Amino acid sequence: QLQLQEPGPGLVKPSETLSLTCTVSGGSISSYIYYWGWVRQPPGKGLEWIASIYYSGSTYYNPSLKSRVTISVDTSKNQFSLKLSSVTATDTAVYYCARERGYSSPFDSWGQGTLVTVSS
Amino acid sequence: EIVLTQSPGTLSLSPGERATLSCRASQSVSSSYLAWYQQKPGQAPRLLIYGASSRATGIADRFSGSGSGTDFTLTISRLEPEDFAVYYCHQYGSSPKTFGQGTKVEIK
Numbered sequence: 001q002l003q004l005q006e007p008g009p010g011l012v013k014p015s016e017t018l019s020l021t022c023t024v025s026g027g028s029i030s031s032y033i034y035y036w037g038w039v040r041q042p043p044g045k046g047l048e049w050i051a052s053i054y055y056s057g058s059t060y061y062n063p064s065l066k067s068r069v070t071i072s073v074d075t076s077k078n079q080f081s082l083k084l085s086s087v088t089a090t091d092t093a094v095y096y097c098a099r100e101r102g103y104s105s106p107f108d109s110w111g112q113g114t115l116v117t118v119s120s
Numbered sequence: 121e122i123v124l125t126q127s128p129g130t131l132s133l134s135p136g137e138r139a140t141l142s143c144r145a146s147q148s149v150s151s152s153y154l155a156w157y158q159q160k161p162g163q164a165p166r167l168l169i170y171g172a173s174s175r176a177t178g179i180a181d182r183f184s185g186s187g188s189g190t191d192f193t194l195t196i197s198r199l200e201p202e203d204f205a206v207y208y209c210h211q212y213g214s215s216p217k218t219f220g221q222g223t224k225v226e227i228k
Contacts, residue, residue, distance in 0.1 A: 047157075047165065047208055047219040062216040063121075096164055106155035106212050108176065110164035 002026045006097045008114030018084040018116055022097030029078045030055040035100040036080045037107065038071065040093040043115075048093075052100060053080055060103070087118045122147055122211050124220035132228040139196040141223045143209035148189045153213030156185055156194045159222075160205045168207075169194060199225070 006022040022036070029036060037052035051061045051071040059071050065084070073080040084091060094115050098107035123146040133139055143154070152172035157165035167176040169185035172192055182197040196203055204227050209220040 046221045047210070049217040049219070060215060064216070098164075100212075104151075104153055104213055106157075106167055106170045106210060107165070108167050108170075110166075113164050 002099065002109050004097050004099065004109060004111035006095065006111045006114050008095060008116050010115070011117050011119060012087055012091075013120050014088055014118055015086055018087050018091065018095075018118075019081065020083075020095055020097070020114065020116070021079050021081045022111060024078045024080075024099075029073065029080065030075045033101060035060075035103055035105070036073065037098050037100055038082045039096045039098055039107065039110075040091075041096070041113075042090075042093045050082065050084075050095075052103075054103075089118050092116065092118045121216055122149065122214050122218050124209050124211060124218055126207075126209055126220035126223045128223060129221075130224045130226060132226050133199055134228045135199050135201055137199050139194075139199055139203070139225055141194040141196075141207055141209075141225075143187075143192040143194070143220050145190040145192070145211060149192070149211045150213035152188050153211060154185075154187070154192050155210045155212060156183075157208045157210060158203075158205045159208065165208060196225075 003025045012018045035052045038050040053071045068085045070083040094113040096113045097111045099109040125144045127142045154172045156169040159165045173185045206222045206224045
């Protein structure tokens with residue numbers, strides 16, 4: 001059974017870079033079918049798609065965050081990662097990694113999420 | 121960007137009642153690439169419906185989706201105790217992928 005896990009740093013200081021890695025188990029990140037993405041949810045608020053990546057390295061970003069976001073994939077470790085630079089308090093959120101069954105597909109499998117708080 | 125507006129914000133119903141949730145898009149959602157998720161406190165969202173009307177694997181048949189273009193509906197035919205949660209619609213046909221703000225279904 002597919003599992004996604006995204007342990008996080010918990011606390012990041014303002015202006016620093018938030019780094020998260022999602023480890024995929026029970027399936028290959030190199031499958032030609034799937035894309036892999038990040039979605040975040042500020043406390044008590046709704047969901048926001050951040051970015052997605054294909055195993056080949058093709059990337060897709062939300063324009064609202066694109067200037068600060070890098071998504072990458074490491075097929076040898078079955079992992080994909082997110083970096084968000086110059087964070088502020090508004091980046092405080094639960095960050096989820098998730099799988100998409102194709103580019104124009106919903107997120108059909110999710111990690112449990114990790115709360116990242118931006119505070120000095 | 122396609123903005124999704126969900127209504128009502130909160131739905132207060134009793135177990136056994138029918139729930140009807142609405143999702144309206146600011147522009148047409150291509151190929152009915154519209155999904156619904158259920159989220160319970162402290163949990164990740166769970167995919168219920170995709171393609172506007174197809175149930176995801178393992179989803180009970182009391183959940184159904186309908187609609188096209190800009191107007192979509194999630195119906196829960198008879199609410200079970202475990203159905204009280206927040207529901208989000210999601211369009212994935214146009215970039216950026218966007219979500220509605222959610223409808224909370226609470227026990228009356």
